[in-house]
Amino acid sequence: MQVRETTVPELDPATDLDTTGGGGTTPPPPAPVPRARRAKISWTTRLEIALLAGPALLVFLAFVIFPIVVAGYYGFFSWQGYGPAVDFVGLRNYLTILQDPSFHEALLHNGIIAVLSLVLQGPVAILLALLLNRRLRGQSVIRVLIFVPYVISEVVVGTGWSLMLQTNGALNGLLENIGLGGLAQDWLSNPDLAIWTLMVIITWKYVGFAVILFLAGLQGIPEELTEAAAIDGASFWQIQRSITLPLLGPTLRIWAFLSIIGSLQLFDLVYIIWGQYVSSTAGTSTMVTYMVTNGRNAGSYGYGSAVAVVLFVISLVVALIYQRFVLRRDTEGALTGKGGKRG
């Protein structure tokens, strides 16, 4: 998309701001000191910038950035959540985490979930998006219905599915009714099955989001291309493989990024369906359930903070690697502020 530079020439503060070294990016209130030497107008502009961006930046720094910094601090203490943190333990929390077999298990589960999410949801969602991108009667109704599980809260999904999957629940009852009672399983607490059950639920819940994202991406592909290919005799699937999918690349890569990060952060569904104790025996514990179990629920806020830091570092490393090697070509120029070169 073409980015229009909005500069009105006589307002241009760019050269002027060189001297203040990016003063506009520090938390605006207190407003930047009017160091402008040449134009009064640039002082007003800066005030406006501070006024408009200030509140958002303040809230963002206070509730997103600051807590992460605080976590780094409390991670070095053995702290029960009240009074000042005095019991400095250095790196002991981190050593405990990294040596704890149940953390290793949780990390492994997160990895499995991340990979399986991509493998299961990706192809299904692409197929559905391609099908739904064609002319269909009732297309918008279909789209709403596919998106329904995504809109329902994790708590509702977890409560509903766990009732349905109990040993005497609806799924086993249904299998019984259609004469397949032999297939009835303990879907939730059998350690061989539980992670697959979780994957089915995750796929069910989040595939709609992928479909909607892909549909949005598909609509950005010029119809002329596919029409030209069709005139040249390409089949529907040939067109999808050679034209649509490559052009959908950026959307796919963004989705995969969101999916991986989401998998690393998975908590609600597991915690609601399995609870803190069953999740580790059933093999569905995740890093965040580990954090809540051993941090807040155990009253060890210092330890919980340390787990948060580990989780954060893992997510950050994954995100940076992904951005460096996969997203790079998509975001090039997007973050430099002169993004007009794209599109």
Next chain:
Amino acid sequence: MTATIASTPAGRTSVAADRLDGSTGRRRRGRPRHPSKGKAPLQRGNALVYFVALVVIALMLAPVAYIIVGGFRTNSQITVDPAGLPNPWNLQNYIDVITGGVFWNQVLNSTIAAVVTTFGVVALGLMASYVIARYEFRGRGVLYSVFAAGLMFPMTVAITPLYIVVKSIGLMNSLGGVILPQIAFALPTTIIILVPFLRAIPREIEEAAFIDGCSRLGFFWRMVVRLAMPGVITVGILAFIASWNSYLLPLFILNNEAGFTLPLGVQAFSSQYSVDTAKVLAFTSLSMIPALVFFSLFERRIVGGLTGAVKG
């Protein structure tokens, strides 16, 4: 890609509106309405497409239907045949939930949290996006990157320290302690979606407004808010639904039952009445109605807004 975006705000909106109903809009512009020769092979595949779509929809809706329909059964019906239909249909579970005070109290809490969060996110996000999209200053890219980096820090990572921060400013057990962090964590998505919308406002309009004596702030209040409406509605809905469904943060912040939002309420209810499966199902299905209604009213807007963001 550039070509599909018209250059006037009216055009921008209408393109967005076209896109809302998916390919129909494209078809209208792209080719004549009468079926052309090339359509024949597509026609043949359509039966298969409809079949697949039906199967998918059935799979998507079955668990939801199980929750809703299950609420109309009695516990003895559920015990005898877990997968059966209500026979007879029984309204008592729903009536119990609706006439009890607990449910409505939680609806009220959830509504307050969601509405305030939504307005907060839209107001703060729109203002910051306006700066990023339309002001020229050093550090603009940095400002954008700071917010965009927020995407990498979902609330789960920061939840323990966030709890400590909220506690230390005295907002424990109050909806404010849920709302402020929710606003903060919704800002990255909001800004990323809104910036392209605001950039698409043509400079001519802005210049015309300035010539007519409008200040930049005046332009913001009078024009930008209205021109960015499709994007604003999208981020508003996303923020509303995220807040309505939010679980982890209220779990940490809200400890007494009077302050519970619906997700906490559902969980508390289902452990309190764990033997009364039918009632749990009724409570659960009632709690998902508002988000569903809200979403189905605005679904087209969401797709439209995402399209703008993905393209931008």
